[in-house]
Amino acid sequence: METVLRHLLDESLVTLELEATERAAAIRELAGLLHRAGKLVDVEEYVAAVMAREALGSTAVGLGVAIPHGKSAAVRQAAVAFGRSRTGVDFAAPDGRPVDLVFLIAAPEAAHDLHLQALARLARRLMHDEVRAALRQARTAGEVVRALAGEEDAS
Amino acid sequence: MSRKVVAVTACPTGIAHTYMAAEALEKAAREKGIEIRIETRGSIGVENPLTPEEIAAADAVIVAADAKVDTERFAGKPLVETSVGEAIKDAARLLDRALAAAAARRAGEPGAAPATPARARTAPAGDYLERIEAERAARAARRAGPYKHLMTGVSFMIPFVVAGGILIALSFVFGIEAFKQPGTLAAALMEIGGGSAFALMVPILSGYIAYSIADRPGIAPGMVGGMLASKVGAGFLGGIVSGFLAGYLAAWLVRSIRLPRTLEGLKPVLIVPVVATGVTGLLMIYVIGSPLQAIMNGLTGWLQGLSGGNAILLGLILGAMMAFDMGGPVNKAAYTFATGLLASQVYTPMAAVMAAGMTPPLGLALATWLAPKKFTPEEREAGKAAAVLGISFITEGAIPFAAADPLRVIPSIMAGSAVTGALSMAFGATLRAPHGGIFVLPIPGVVGNLGLYALSILIGAVITAAVVVVLKQPVVRAEAAQPEVSAAEAM
Numbered sequence: 043m044e045t046v047l048r049h050l051l052d053e054s055l056v057t058l059e060l061e062a063t064e065r066a067a068a069i070r071e072l073a074g075l076l077h078r079a080g081k082l083v084d085v086e087e088y089v090a091a092v093m094a095r096e097a098l099g100s101t102a103v104g105l106g107v108a109i110p111h112g113k114s115a116a117v118r119q120a121a122v123a124f125g126r127s128r129t130g131v132d133f134a135a136p137d138g139r140p141v142d143l144v145f146l147i148a149a150p151e152a153a154h155d156l157h158l159q160a161l162a163r164l165a166r167r168l169m170h171d172e173v174r175a176a177l178r179q180a181r182t183a184g185e186v187v188r189a190l191a192g193e194e195d196a197s
Numbered sequence: 198m199s200r201k202v203v204a205v206t207a208c209p210t211g212i213a214h215t216y217m218a219a220e221a222l223e224k225a226a227r228e229k230g231i232e233i234r235i236e237t238r239g240s241i242g243v244e245n246p247l248t249p250e251e252i253a254a255a256d257a258v259i260v261a262a263d264a265k266v267d268t269e270r271f272a273g274k275p276l277v278e279t280s281v282g283e284a285i286k287d288a289a290r291l292l293d294r295a296l297a298a299a300a301a302r303r304a305g306e307p308g309a310a311p312a313t314p315a316r317a318r319t320a321p322a323g324d325y326l327e328r329i330e331a332e333r334a335a336r337a338a339r340r341a342g343p344y345k346h347l348m349t350g351v352s353f354m355i356p357f358v359v360a361g362g363i364l365i366a367l368s369f370v371f372g373i374e375a376f377k378q379p380g381t382l383a384a385a386l387m388e389i390g391g392g393s394a395f396a397l398m399v400p401i402l403s404g405y406i407a408y409s410i411a412d413r414p415g416i417a418p419g420m421v422g423g424m425l426a427s428k429v430g431a432g433f434l435g436g437i438v439s440g441f442l443a444g445y446l447a448a449w450l451v452r453s454i455r456l457p458r459t460l461e462g463l464k465p466v467l468i469v470p471v472v473a474t475g476v477t478g479l480l481m482i483y484v485i486g487s488p489l490q491a492i493m494n495g496l497t498g499w500l501q502g503l504s505g506g507n508a509i510l511l512g513l514i515l516g517a518m519m520a521f522d523m524g525g526p527v528n529k530a531a532y533t534f535a536t537g538l539l540a541s542q543v544y545t546p547m548a549a550v551m552a553a554g555m556t557p558p559l560g561l562a563l564a565t566w567l568a569p570k571k572f573t574p575e576e577r578e579a580g581k582a583a584a585v586l587g588i589s590f591i592t593e594g595a596i597p598f599a600a601a602d603p604l605r606v607i608p609s610i611m612a613g614s615a616v617t618g619a620l621s622m623a624f625g626a627t628l629r630a631p632h633g634g635i636f637v638l639p640i641p642g643v644v645g646n647l648g649l650y651a652l653s654i655l656i657g658a659v660i661t662a663a664v665v666v667v668l669k670q671p672v673v674r675a676e677a678a679q680p681e682v683s684a685a686e687a688m
Contacts (some may be wrong), residue, residue: 055582101214101265104286110674115462147212152462158212162239165213166220167284 050160051122051190054079056183060125060144064097068131069110072123072146080118081148087116088148095163103137107168121148122164126177126184127132145167164190202229202295203247203255207238207262208281218261218284226289238266257295258569259284266625272333275299284486298515320453329586329593333524343441344526350440353534354398358539361394363630366642398540399427400435406440411448414465414532418443418473425481431489432497437488439481447473448499501637508545508622515546516553516618516657523557524593536631544627544645549618551628552654555635556617557610558594559587559654560661564669567662571669576601587658590634602669609664617657627648 055075062068069092077085091112095101102108108131123146130140145168147161167190169171176189202224208214219235225545227232234255236247249270252258253635261284268276275298277291284291368376368386378386400423422443426435450469503511518531532554536544565572565580572580579597586594588646598608627645630637637643644650 099280099282103214103217103282109217113212121294126404137286145213149212150462152460152464158239161212162237164215165216169217169220169224 049162050120051124051187052079053183053187055123056123056124056186057080057123058180058183058186060127060131063127063129063131065100065110065131065133066093068108068125068127068133069096069146070094072125072144073148074168075123076121076146076148077126079121081121082116083118084116088112088114093115096134098121100134100136102141103133103135104137104139105174105175106139106141106166107145108135108141109145109147109165109168111149113149113151115151117148117150118145119148120150120161122146122156122161123148124177124190126180126186128167138146157187198386200299202226202231202233202257202292203251203621204233204257204284205238205262205263205266205673206235206281207266207283212239212464212596214263214281214285218281218288221285222259222261222292225292229289229292233292238262238264243586256297258290259295260529261291292468320469327598329344329591333593335590344405345436346409346441348529349409350402350404350437351529351536354402357394357398357401358631358686359633361398362539363637363640363643364390364394366390366629368638368641371419381648392512395540396427399433400424402433402537403443405441406437407444407446407447410441410444410494411446411451414447414451414469415444415474417470418447418477420482421474422477425478425486426489427540429481429486429490430491430493431481431486431539432493434493435481435486435489436497438538439566441475442480442485443477444540446476456470478630492616496557497543499539500538500543500546503545503622508625509619511546512549512553512618512620512622513615514618515549516614517547518619519550519553519592519618520557520595520614521607523599523610524591528554528592532631539629539631543552544629545622545625547631548626548628548644548650549621551634551659552621552626552650553588553614553618553653554592555590556613556661557587557592558583558658559614559658560610561595561598561606561665561667562587563662563666568669569667570671573601590632605668606665609668610661611658612664613659613661616660619655620634620656624653625634625651626653662688 044153048121050172051195057072058072061066062071063162073082073085073089073092076082080101090114091114092110096110096111101110125144125146127142127144130142131144133144135141144163149158149161173189177186180186180189203393206218206222215237215238222235223233224522232245234251235245237244237523250273255274257277260271260276261281262278263281265302268278275295279291280603293671336523364386366388370384371381375381375383378384400420403423403426404416404420407415407422409415409528422439423436426432426661427437429435431438447469448472451464452543454464454468456464502510513532515535518527519526531550535550538544538546551677562580562584565577568609569577576598583594583598595606595610597611624646626649630640630643637652638647
């Protein structure tokens with residue numbers, strides 16, 4: 043399983059200093075990481091899919107976490123990008139509070155169950171306080187990946 | 198007592214939030230010492246589906262979803278519905294709300310809390326309705342396999358039949374041939390009811406049978422198969438066959454087609470719909486359509502030509518079936534048969550079936566009135582509710598009486614219903630709407646031979662009551678023991 047999650051998330055998809063301070067810009071910034079890593083066929087189309095989901099309701103879930111996501115034919119390969127913000131991002135959260143941990147999930151239209159299961163497990167891990175604390179304290183992209191992928195099967 | 202909660206989480210794309218909400222609920226439940234089972238409906242599909250037993254055993258149900266979740270299977274359970282976001286943010290409070298709902302429900306039940314005298318007097322009737330509701334939900338949950346698929350199809354079809362039947366009947370208000378004059382309101386009503394609602398009836402039946410089997414991939418082949426069944430004249434029998442055919446075929450294709458990853462996306466949008474629809478359609482046209490059409494023609498011809506002894510015999514059988522298990526599979530078999538025949542313009546069995554489904558609760562209500570000494574105080578109270586359920590054609594209203602004394606009650610209601618069915622057939626009464634009890638009777642054109650039809654219901658109710666009164670022994674149990682009995686039955 044670990045290898046699957048490694049496929050989804052690696053150091054090149056992590057930024058510890060998210061520049062954007064607002065939802066659309068943050069999504070665009072992280073989508074840029076995905077695109078540079080060759081995960082997307084068409085970045086505009088993918089961002090549109092993510093924003094369409096946001097239009098149904100902000101994916102900010104409280105706890106300072108937002109998980110924007112899009113399932114689209116514009117995705118070449120399932121992947122997750124992570125951005126941490128020092129200043130906080132206005133994610134139009136229902137509680138009005140900014141988020142500082144943003145996960146952007148990209149899933150192809152015909153996503154493999156294996157990938158979807160890995161994403162599901164990742165989402166579940168975020169609900170644990172110690173995982174979020176580790177993400178907030180991480181000093182390198184490698185630490186982020188380890189915090190998310192580590193002890194995967196224990197959760 | 199350990200507290201049990203079941204939950205469903207779902208979100209439109211189903212990639213992340215579904216699982217975060219599930220995790221949050223599991224975590225909060227662990228902290229609170231609550232036993233929880235969660236069904237996740239995400240992009241992987243439905244995982245850990247809740248079983249009817251788990252739902253039945255749960256104190257409360259939580260549905261945390263931003264996507265549509267069918268809550269019918271939770272009927273009668275304390276239910277808290279909310280967004281996935283709410284579950285992620287504050288799962289603990291959500292669990293508290295669910296348990297509070299469960300506690301409120303328990304407090305409403307007799308025997309759980311000391312009730313005030315006023316409450317105690319009104320409790321039985323409310324309790325009785327609740328029990329019937331619970332029994333219907335439990336029966337729906339127990340349905341499995343082909344029977345469940347058929348009932349899913351029938352339940353989606355019914356609104357089309359009701360709307361179509363009544364609108365057609367209304368067009369007859371202007372005269373039985375009025376709809377043939379183009380541009381008139383009668384013609385419009387006929388176009389809506391007959392040309393559209395009834396035309397969709399068999400496709401919907403077939404489509405939703407297939408949907409019940411194969412989920413969404415079943416709908417297209419199922420509906421197309423049903424449409425073809427209609428077109429070739431195979432009627433509802435053809436629709437049932439095409440629904441099962443399309444459903445099992447689509448489910449099999451979804452399971453067994455394996456494609457390289459790059460082409461996987463074509464499976465749900467191109468390959469399954471085309472192959473399943475094509476194969477179902479070709480089978481309907483070239484293989485099973487004609488034999489089914491022959492059977493259906495034979496059946497409708499026989500039913501339309503039915504008179505005298507045979508008509509009475511059919512009425513007897515359908516009537517007895519309606520009463521035998523009061524809303525169970527035998528009752529539903531008779532009901533489905535009659536409803537399906539509406540699509541083939543055969544209206545007499547529908548009339549017999551509805552009449553026979555009304556007499557059990559009506560007759561029992563009458564019996565509690567005629568011979569109060571033979572019924573417990575609860576049953577006498579329940580009789581009033583049974584009367585209301587009876588006129589609404591809810592046969593299940595007889596269940597509490599039958600459950601308390603099956604060997605005397607079931608033969609009595611079967612006798613009454615069989616006579617009613619036979620009389621309705623003998624009088625040639627017709628009914629164009631598949632439900633509604635006495636509330637459809639005053640709508641002009643819905644019932645043919647209204648006076649004698651009402652008479653057949655009345656006679657059946659009286660016979661039911663008379664047989665029950667004769668068979669039943671006077672109640673000799675001490676009044677003091679009653680509250681305990683009712684509490685035990687309420688379980």
